[in-house]
Amino acid sequence: xxxxxxxxxxxxxxxxxxxxxxxxxxxxxxxxxxxxxxxxxxxxxxxxxxxxxxxxxxxxxxxxx
Numbered sequence: 001x002x003x004x005x006x007x008x009x010x011x012x013x014x015x016x017x018x019x020x021x022x023x024x025x026x027x028x029x030x031x032x033x034x035x036x037x038x039x040x041x042x043x044x045x046x047x048x049x050x051x052x053x054x055x056x057x058x059x060x061x062x063x064x065x
Contacts, residue, residue, distance in 0.1 A: 002043055006036030 014029025016022070050056075 001040075003036030003039030006039060007033050008036075010034075010036060 010029045010032030012029070013032060014026050017024070017026025017029055
């Protein structure tokens with residue numbers, strides 16, 4: 001969920017940049033969205049590893065071994 005705010009902020013910036021024809025603001029918005037996607041991916045990977053190590057998700061634990 002850490003990336004959700006970044007993605008939302010990025011969409012707003014990108015839209016504002018498109019409306020005002022501000023390429024820099026539009027680019028910033030795209031970067032914020034990418035940062036949000038990366039944060040969500042890292043968080044998901046961390047959860048998978050934690051589940052595998054604690055044995056709460058047996059399917060993931062089998063993949064790690």
